[in-house]
Amino acid sequence: MxxxxxxxxxxxxxxxxxxxxxxxxxxxxxxxxxxxxxxxxxxxxxxxxxxxxxxxxxxxxxxxxxxxxxxxxxxxxxxxxxxxxxxxxxxxxxxxxxxxxxxxxxxxxxxxxxxxxxxxxxxxxxxxxxxxxxxxxxxxxxxxxxxxxxxxxxxxxxxxxxxxxxxxxxxxxxxxxxxxxxxxxxxxxxxxxxxxxxxxxxxxxxxxxxxxxxxxxxxxxxxxxxxxxxxxxxxxxxxxxxxxxxxxxxxxxxxxxxxxxxxxxxxxxxxxxxxxxxxxxxxxxxxxxxxxxxxxxxxxxxxxxxxxxxxxxxxxxxxxxxxxxxxxxxxxxxxxxxxxxxxxxxxxxxxxxxSPQPWAGASRECDDASTWPTDPAVLEGTWEVLEPGADPTRVQEGVVRELDARHDVASLGAGRFVWRGDDDARFSAVVHPGWDAVRDRPALVLTALGESSRVVLATRLGEGGS
CATH class of the missing domain: 2.115.10.20 (Glycosyl hydrolase domain; family 43)
Incomplete structure (x- = not known):
């Protein structure tokens, strides 16, 4: 009790x-x-x-x-x-x-x-x-x-x-x-x-x-x-x-x-x-x-x-x-x-x-949303991905992979994107510059929410991550 x-x-x-x-x-x-x-x-x-x-x-x-x-x-x-x-x-x-x-x-x-x-x-x-x-x-x-x-x-x-x-x-x-x-x-x-x-x-x-x-x-x-x-x-x-x-x-x-x-x-x-x-x-x-x-x-x-x-x-x-x-x-x-x-x-x-990454300070972060990505190409490549709702009873390990298949991707400006997944579920996402605390370097970070309440947090790895 x-x-x-x-x-x-x-x-x-x-x-x-x-x-x-x-x-x-x-x-x-x-x-x-x-x-x-x-x-x-x-x-x-x-x-x-x-x-x-x-x-x-x-x-x-x-x-x-x-x-x-x-x-x-x-x-x-x-x-x-x-x-x-x-x-x-x-x-x-x-x-x-x-x-x-x-x-x-x-x-x-x-x-x-x-x-x-x-x-x-x-x-x-x-x-x-x-x-x-x-x-x-x-x-x-x-x-x-x-x-x-x-x-x-x-x-x-x-x-x-x-x-x-x-x-x-x-x-x-x-x-x-x-x-x-x-x-x-x-x-x-x-x-x-x-x-x-x-x-x-x-x-x-x-x-x-x-x-x-x-x-x-x-x-x-x-x-x-x-x-x-x-x-x-x-x-x-x-x-x-x-x-x-x-x-x-x-x-x-x-x-x-x-x-x-x-x-x-x-x-x-x-x-x-x-x-x-x-x-x-x-x-x-x-x-x-x-x-x-x-x-x-x-x-x-x-x-x-x-x-x-x-x-x-x-x-x-x-x-x-x-x-x-x-x-x-x-x-x-x-x-x-x-x-x-x-x-x-x-x-x-x-x-x-x-953000999937902790705040790194104004000198390492970018507050000007007008400079955040608008090209859907930034969604390509390899990311370290977390899904906080997958099993909140355990410490989830980040998974290195490409983002799930996306269809009808559209940019709404200031780092905002929408797309549809393979199951036709609609996702709303924000992509912005951040700082990879583990690798100690600049990186793009992504947060996305699907219609089923599925949340994806991701950090861009490798070339194009800065």
Whole structure:
């Protein structure tokens, strides 16, 4: 049962929490459930769960800074331990999965942190505020809490962790939830940052156990304890919204799936039209598989990528760059967890996909989409291919081959292509310059989505790959 779920090594679950004696070598190590923001001077700030793979954990939300999204320096902790209200309610020994956003009007910053313990639904999301990502951070109390009731048949009550704040232009929303009861959405008061008064109906501080909001995603409780968490909602380029969530075991088959909908409150459907709340479909058929465990070439095995957020930046030329920020574990040392980022792209018909290669820095990447390939000839040749939906329960080895047979290939400009495969299924693809991290050289990378929700991630090899 979910209540017996064992915490991965490095995530605290009771007992004394000792200060960390040395952090100079941490860089992107020990990062779990990350979010990244950029301040006004161009510095990037990463906030993540209180986690450590090689010793005791100090509470307060880990903070790192970077100037290029590649090299990271440990900055410290946002808070001095678990705030009293969160500790009293949830008994938490550490804080999880922070989401950091600018306050409306740009007047300071807000951090939504989670307080819980493994296997419990007695949880809370709290709010802290600061004038700058570097702090100082001041606690602002609980926003929403949940109680550990016995679940009703089939679903279960929500678990108040894993916050994601979304602004749709007219109001703000809190997307939250994990495992028990799925993912829910509640309206926020933009002035206070707390749940809007019209939705707050519980006597408990920040409590909404009986009125959790709109359900947008869930899984059957018999499937890895109903594992769906780490939700992130972002706008699609031509209208509507995309939902990214993580499925399955935190230290094994964890992987990322996507769906789209017309509103922040859903409903969200995958490429085949399946609702993300569908409990009847086969467990791994709902949602578009975006990223899963893999190994490219003779590089390190990537285990359990997930709990992602998206950093959206406006570039000096007026363009936009989006980066998927997530953690990974090392397949050969599963207790080790670290930060990883990848470019996020959109197919011509509005589906989010991520690069098969980690972000290599602005000097090695190309943000100018007007220079991305337009000639269908770039699809020829040899590629190292991954299919994240083929079997997300294992670390998939990259396969070196030509892309599947393509018919009626058409270029839509800016790296976008469409074609039909041998089975007449239509694919939408994005091809752009990237960096092959294993071979340490420039390469074209491809992401493609078929009508059957089949996703192909590929890196061009050999001549023509640069």
């Amino acid at each position: 979910a209540e017996l779920r064992t915490p991965p090594v490095g995530l605290t679950d009771g007992g004394p929490v000792a200060p960390v004696p040395e952090t100079a070598s941490w860089a992107g190590r020990h990062v779990h459930d990350p979010t990244v923001v950029r301040d006004d001077d161009g510095t990037y700030w990463c906030f993540s769960t209180d986690a450590r793979s090689d010793g005791p954990v100090r509470a307060g939300v880990q903070v790192r800074r970077s100037h290029d999204l590649v090299d990271w320096t440990f900055h410290g902790w946002a808070l001095d331990g678990v705030p009293a209200a969160a500790a009293d309610w949830a008994g938490a020994q550490g804080l999880w999965a922070p989401d950091v956003v600018r306050a409306p009007g740009g007047d300071g910053w807000r951090m939504y942190y989670s307080a819980s313990s493994f296997g419990s639904r007695r949880s809370a999301i709290g709010l802290a505020v600061a004038p700058h990502p570097a702090g100082p951070w001041r606690d602002g109390g609980l926003v929403v809490s949940s109680e550990h009731h016995d679940p009703p048949a089939g679903v279960g009550h929500p678990n108040a962790i894993d916050a994601n704040v979304v602004d749709d232009g007219s109001r703000q929303w809190l997307v939250y939830g994990s495992f028990f009861g799925g993912i829910h959405v509640l309206p926020l008061d933009p002035v206070s940052g707390h749940v809007a008064e019209s939705a707050a109906r519980s006597a408990e501080p920040g409590g909404l156990t009986e009125h959790p909001g709109v359900l947008v995603a869930r899984r059957a409780p018999h499937v890895d304890n109903g594992a769906v968490e780490g939700a992130f909602v972002l706008p699609r380029p031509d209208g509507g919204w995309a939902l990214l969530v993580s499925y399955d075991s935190l230290a094994a088959s964890y992987h990322v799936r996507a769906a789209v909908g017309d509103a922040v409150t859903g409903p969200f459907r995958d490429r085949l039209g399946n609702l993300m709340t569908d409990l009847e479909a086969a467990p791994w058929t709902v949602g578009v598989p975006v990223l899963s465990g893999h190994r490219l070439g003779d590089g390190p095995g990537i285990l359990a990528p997930g709990h992602g957020s998206v950093l959206t930046e406006t570039l000096p030329d007026g363009g936009t760059r989006q980066t998927f920020v997530h953690h990974v574990r090392d397949a050969d040392a599963p207790t080790e967890h670290r930060l990883q980022l990848r470019r996020l792209v959109w197919t011509h018909d509005g589906w989010p996909l991520v």
